[in-house]
Amino acid sequence: MATGGDDLKAKFTTFADFGKNDKTKTGRMDSKQATKMLKEANIIDGKKYTSNAFDITFTKAIADRQKKSDPNYPKGVKTINFDGFADLLDLIAGETKKNSADLKAAVQGLAGPKTEGTTNGFLTTAQSP
Numbered sequence: 001m002a003t004g005g006d007d008l009k010a011k012f013t014t015f016a017d018f019g020k021n022d023k024t025k026t027g028r029m030d031s032k033q034a035t036k037m038l039k040e041a042n043i044i045d046g047k048k049y050t051s052n053a054f055d056i057t058f059t060k061a062i063a064d065r066q067k068k069s070d071p072n073y074p075k076g077v078k079t080i081n082f083d084g085f086a087d088l089l090d091l092i093a094g095e096t097k098k099n100s101a102d103l104k105a106a107v108q109g110l111a112g113p114k115t116e117g118t119t120n121g122f123l124t125t126a127q128s129p
Helices: 004-016 031-040 051-067 082-096 100-108
Strands: none
Touching: 004 031, 004 082, 004 100, 031 051, 031 082, 051 082, 082 100
């Protein structure tokens, strides 16, 4: 049985690798992927916590890791690994005055990346409406 941390890591990996092929899967997440995940978890709601505020927090999480001389965060890196994601959720909790455990539970409750509202450029004539 997976523990809460294992489930959170599984969700992180699912969103980080969403839309990538086997050669490009890195297990790291950029700001766009993290924004998608947190919007689907209703952490970024556009009112109390916006995507602009999140982008600043995302950059701060990377900078904090670099200050700790984490070898996974060399200068110029723009992605986070799972440990950085856990730190990111803690930073968001501090900024939004929410409990970090509640934010993690919201992410764990996600079914997976949604594809609603996306377009498919490869529709054939038989598939088009």
